[in-house]
Amino acid sequence: MSMAKTEKSAAASAAAPGDTSPNGSAAPELRYNPAEIEARWAERWAAQPDLYAAEPHSSPRPKYYVLEMLPYPSGVLHMGHVRNYSIGDALARYMWMQGYNVLHPMGWDAFGLPAENAALKNNTPPRQWTLQNIAAMKRQMNRVGFSYDWQTEITTCLPDYYRWNQWFFLRMFERGLAYRKKSKVNWCPQCATVLANEQVVNGCCWRHEEQTVEQRDLEQWFLRITNYAQELLDDLAKLEGWPEKVRTMQRNWIGRSEGAEVAFELEDWSAVPEDEEKARKGTAILPPRTVAKGMGTKIAVFTTRIDTIYGATSLQLSPEHPIVRQMCAMNAPLEEAVAALLEQQRKAREAGDVGAIEKHGVFTGHYAFNPFSGERIPVWVGNYILTDYGTGAIMSVPAHDERDYEFAKKYDLEIRVVVLPRRPGDPEGEPMLPFTAEDSLLINSGDFSGQGCQEAQHKMAAFAQEHGFGKPTVTFRLKDWGISRQRYWGTPIPMLYCEKDGIVPVPDSELPVLLPGNIEITQQGGSPLARVPDFVNATCPKCGGPARRETDTMDTFVDSSWYFYRYCDPRNDRAPFDSEKIAYWFPIDQYIGGVEHAILHLIYSRFWTKVMRDLGLVRNDEPVERQFAQGMVIRNGAKMSKSKGNVVSPDEMIAHYGADATRMYSLFAAPPDRDLDWQEDGVAGISRFLARVYRFLMKHGGRGSEARAAHGSAPAQVSAATQALQRKLHQTIRKITQEYAGRWHFNTCIAAVMELVNTLTAAEPQIAAGEVPDAVLADVLRSLTLLLAPFAPYLAFELWEHLGQTGNLLRAPWPKFDEALAKEDQIEIPVQINGKLRAVICVDADAGEDAVRDSALASEKIAAALAGKEVVRLILVPRKLINIVVR
């Protein structure tokens, strides 16, 4: 039989993947047909529900919990999902092969607004719409071949999940961690609901980028995340396996500021305001401690620069400060002016640039006393003073704060320097105001003059505390988490309102509070549940009288704050989970998702874990050991979106090139933490590569498998081709194994596999000539299949079987590399003269320095280049290079 001829005709007839043109002369065994292979394996995998199941927590294997962020079931898988899950899947498969007991679950973040919008649009009930989408996306995920254990699947919109949201809420309520208060809330008219601070982006709704968020006063439920602000901040230091970027973002979000609170006493209410012009300048120093003139009303300010308090020349209050309200009540012109300031604030917020608001203010006509100096200073209202940070009031120190300086210039307020406007050692000169640096000395500051700023900060705060008008304090930017949503498709908040007993929690025995099924979704504002009498009308568990149910539902971020615990015990109907199972699986070893969740989801999750720990449910302080933020998938330089028309559908890619090529390209095109520019030609390239591998194994795999029995009895004398092949194999295994342990640069792993295949195909003549022992060939092909398995599982399973392997590929041990076999025996050493490459010499890998030097100097090119030059110095870096410095 003419082997060459067979090969030729087969190669000639190999069709492109997706090429549907009939080709009668095809040799089917040599043609890579991903559609056929993948369909066959998908069917086989589907028939094995335990294929990806984790072993119980009694397993002797070390555990590994790898998790990808659960998706919202929009109905279509997009490329970002494919990339995210391909990373997790490669890792899960690798860890299985490394012998770990792997938990690799998937679920659905299934509550949320789109279901209600879809209901309005298509007249489909949210539940039905959501469950249909889940089915569709699950089908797509299985088509890609992700290794999820569907037996642990969770769906947050089903009562067996959300009842535990309610249960947790009740536990928090019992501990005062859930409370109700009236507050100004962010309201999105399009969503017709409240948004958390975290969901407001540039003053607009996170879902409706064009929609300005309004402010409304509503009674809302809050979770006291601020109780954990300090711990959330402190524990960031422990999260060494998290991207620095994510930790920084959280640190900024928590926004801890150390400073002091100081109370300024208001001058007697009844004092007649002087005329405004005079008032502005009214900073005449009164005798110290003229508190007799005070009236007992105090205005607390928060400052990080108490050391500059002798330079305070006015107080600035937020337009919404309670005292301002009182002042306005007896002063109509002031009320009008304050209303104007409020309006400016509102407009700025709606324009999304609170930071750029033009500063305006108004003098209230009142004065307050500086508790340190006793000085009488005017009280103003400023539109740049935030209501909900600190105390909503500040002391204005124009000389040492940029904002205060700007304001004082505009309104001609006194600017008094109390910090030497230069550092020790700086040349004297005109002060550059405002001077905000803290590494200087106080002046004009009573007994504190001459002290360093930072020293004075501590001493002055302590002084204030001793004398009862202040104290050191810490302020956080983080605010409590408002979770009430005036929506239907969410977890009902398990609370009742009884006329007699007030706010009453639903007893545990009555959980879950079920979301009613038949409800008409309309565009009216307010909670849809309020329009369902059967839902609203309830009985008070305390008095048995009539009660009204809470009709708001929970923010969906509640659902995703603890879902990963439920995967460990998904069907438990007595508790959210068995704590022993959690103790085994937690913390999550590796969490993978988009950086867009760096703040919201990841901070809520950390908070929830700490609450659960304090409830005695879990022992871990943090949910996630290592976090990975993958880059976005973009195309033509922009994020994929319908409006830009640059969306690539995974379905189309898979139909054309196969799932293996699609997911492998998503790992090859860029390192996983960087943005990935999708180029379809690249997918075609991967597909070609897989076809090469397939063809090679179809041709030579059989021979290798027959020789398995002879494995280990390789001849003592190996050919150069054999040695080169083995060397490349072991270098590749080493490289890839190191990447998994380190940076996860799967792009270079795949490149390494390509190089291995290039080496293999280059050696094809020698292999065909029998110069490579079958045992070696079998080892190479077997290892190649294993290396490929995490990236292209369908093809790997197919090849595994073709190689005659009978064990489960998923649990086949990851190949081990042998340093001795990976070692090069000859290495190339670049030789530079004055840092410029002049020659490359080839030496024995273990040649001594003298031998290498001699060899370099003996090189013709080097000898020629050195002629007539004086060698000043010779640098030899073993195994790296030689640099000869000449004159």
Add this chain to the structure above:
RNA sequence: GCCCGGAUGGCGAAACUGGCAGACGCAGCGGACUUAAAAUCCGCAGAUCCGAAAGGGUUGUGGGGGUUCGAAUCCCCCUCCGGGCACCA
């Protein structure tokens, strides 16, 4: 304004600790096979200059300076792009 990233051929990228810049792939060019095309296989390939060629020179990692025998990599300054925060007192 502040805090993170990033910038390397025509393109995606590689070079992990300062040591041959451009691995691997895409697109391209040349060749083999073919009646032809596709597919496949082999080869070339940063730019520029000299040379018929073999080969060689110069230059080159956003820009400018510096440290070093040697810099994509370290230091200083600047530009541009992406992201986060933003009157947080």
